[in-house]
Amino acid sequence: MSTARLEEVRRAFVAELEQAGTSADGVEKVRVKFAGQRSGKLKELAEALRALPNDQKRDYGRALNELKQEIESRLAEAKQAAVTEIRVKDPGTANAKGHAPTVAVGRPVDVTLPGLPVARGAEHPVHIVRRRIEEIFLRMGYDVEAGPEVEDDWHNFEALNIPPDHPARDDQDTFYLADGHLLRTHTSPVQARVMESRQPPIRIVVPGRVFRRDSDLRHSPMFHQIEGLLVDEGITFGHLKATLEAFLHELFSDRVAVRLRPGYFPFTEPSAEVDISCIFCAQKGCGVCSGSGWIEILGSGMVDPRVFEAVGIDAGRYTGFAFGLGLDRVAMLVYGIPDLRQLFAGDQRLTRQFA
Numbered sequence: 001m002s003t004a005r006l007e008e009v010r011r012a013f014v015a016e017l018e019q020a021g022t023s024a025d026g027v028e029k030v031r032v033k034f035a036g037q038r039s040g041k042l043k044e045l046a047e048a049l050r051a052l053p054n055d056q057k058r059d060y061g062r063a064l065n066e067l068k069q070e071i072e073s074r075l076a077e078a079k080q081a082a083v084t085e086i087r088v089k090d091p092g093t094a095n096a097k098g099h100a101p102t103v104a105v106g107r108p109v110d111v112t113l114p115g116l117p118v119a120r121g122a123e124h125p126v127h128i129v130r131r132r133i134e135e136i137f138l139r140m141g142y143d144v145e146a147g148p149e150v151e152d153d154w155h156n157f158e159a160l161n162i163p164p165d166h167p168a169r170d171d172q173d174t175f176y177l178a179d180g181h182l183l184r185t186h187t188s189p190v191q192a193r194v195m196e197s198r199q200p201p202i203r204i205v206v207p208g209r210v211f212r213r214d215s216d217l218r219h220s221p222m223f224h225q226i227e228g229l230l231v232d233e234g235i236t237f238g239h240l241k242a243t244l245e246a247f248l249h250e251l252f253s254d255r256v257a258v259r260l261r262p263g264y265f266p267f268t269e270p271s272a273e274v275d276i277s278c279i280f281c282a283q284k285g286c287g288v289c290s291g292s293g294w295i296e297i298l299g300s301g302m303v304d305p306r307v308f309e310a311v312g313i314d315a316g317r318y319t320g321f322a323f324g325l326g327l328d329r330v331a332m333l334v335y336g337i338p339d340l341r342q343l344f345a346g347d348q349r350l351t352r353q354f355a
């Protein structure tokens, strides 16, 4: 055993530590092999000291000491730099925004670093309103239904007692598709679809997107409605009024007054427009209610017997009521949003306020 052997061990140590790089596991293996208490190379070299002739002990001892110090300090350094390593094999798919995965294949990951911040979304105000209204009607025993946004003329118009030459078609500037289908102009066609497919008792609400060729401060080519329909034996206008009052009190406040005015819809007879007392000025008159003290909130009425006839429900046995309201309008009212189009601009400065 000689100082040459020490140099040999030193070189092996340096090479192996180099190879371990920043792998914590690798560095630990090198430590055990060279500086391990029980069977490390250093221990072996120290035991060899005793067997040396006396005149070599001093040089060997000094060199061994230096080697020991070097190994210990290099190990300490390597340990500092080492990370717990995860080799990422699968880069995964890009996230929803199309951003590339944040970790490159095969790159070591320092799992002790703080993670990327989690981006928290917010519920859209229209969705909040929709959910609240659904909850109110679910508690009253209604089901939530849906229907297609691309509709046919029958369900959007004809079955609802709006024949081709009916002036009500002019109110609803319709987007027509080349094949004769159309984008539904209201959620009412789902009434017809549900009544065609099942017999009373029927109690449904239908939220959804609707489309009209219209765009200004208060109109957007796409907006949201929720439709309600109840059909059973013995349903009267009294049920309609009580249901809508209960609904509007729950949605806005017990303190709002509810007013029914005569209205006209082809699919209901009689029909009523429903107002609530202005929630902004306590009916003193303000910009929101145009000085009237009332805010028009929904359309409603008793299902016209001609609609029952069209969808195959016995109008002699059953009666029912229906109503429809704009979700966007309610969201604008409740949250004081002045321009309808802001709801659909996708600007996070708006939606963040609802987080």
Ligand code: DAH
Binding pocket: 185, 186, 187, 188, 227, 228, 265, 268, 298, 299, 300, 301, 321, 322, 323, 324, 325
């Ligand atoms: N469909 C009507 C509209 O878009 C709203 C409506 C009024 C729906 C009266 C109804 C109803 O079910 O009974 O303006």
